[in-house]
Amino acid sequence: MVPNYNWREALPYIEEPIIKLVQHHMAHPTWTVYDVHNYHRSKYVIREDGTKDYWAGIGYNYWIGFDGTIYEGRGRKRGAHAGAEWNGRSLGIGYQGHFNQQEMTDAQLRSGAWLNAILIVEDNLSVDDIIGHGDILSTSCPGKNFRMQELREETQKLLPAGF
Numbered sequence: 776m777v778p779n780y781n782w783r784e785a786l787p788y789i790e791e792p793i794i795k796l797v798q799h800h801m802a803h804p805t806w807t808v809y810d811v812h813n814y815h816r817s818k819y820v821i822r823e824d825g826t827k828d829y830w831a832g833i834g835y836n837y838w839i840g841f842d843g844t845i846y847e848g849r850g851r852k853r854g855a856h857a858g859a860e861w862n863g864r865s866l867g868i869g870y871q872g873h874f875n876q877q878e879m880t881d882a883q884l885r886s887g888a889w890l891n892a893i894l895i896v897e898d899n900l901s902v903d904d905i906i907g908h909g910d911i912l913s914t915s916c917p918g919k920n921f922r923m924q925e926l927r928e929e930t931q932k933l934l935p936a937g938f
C-alpha cells in the first residue's frame with residue numbers, strides 16, 4: 776500500500792542502474808511505517824551556511840510490516856538508507872522490528888521474497904544482490920535474526936528461469 780506521506784520536498788528519481796537490494800531492520804521493536812517516516816522527517820544535516828537540511832521523509836524505498844503488508848516508501852525515487860555512495864544505485868527495503876531482539880515473521884519472509892523477486896526481474900539482478908545493510912556499511916543492521924539465507928532461497932523459488 777502507499778501511505779499518504781507528507782514529503783518535505785519532491786524526491787529525485789534514481790538515474791543510475793540498481794545493483795543491490797539492501798535489507799534493513801528498524802532497530803526498534805514496535806515502530807510502524809508512519810513512526811519511521813516521522814522520525815526520518817525530523818532528521819537533518821547542517822549545510823555549510825549553518826541552516827538545517829531536513830530529510831524529505833522515510834528513507835526506505837519499500838517497507839514490510841510484521842503482518843507482511845508491503846508499503847511503498849520512496850519507491851523508485853532516490854532513497855536515504857545506505858549513505859551517499861549507495862543511495863543512488865540501490866533500493867532499500869525496511870522490515871518492521873528489532874532483529875537483534877525479535878524474530879523476523881514468516882509473513883515478512885514471504886513478502887520480502889515476493890518483493891525482492893519483482894525487483895530482481897525489473898533490474899536484472901540475482902539473489903546474490905540481496906544484501907544486508909551491514910554488508911556495505913559498518914552496522915549490525917538488519918540484525919542477527921534477519922533470515923537472509925531463507926530470504927534468498929525463497930526469492931529464488933519465485934524467479935523465472937534464467938535468474
Ligand SMILES: [Zn+2]
Pocket residue numbers: 798799800856908914916917
Ligand atoms: Zn539499515
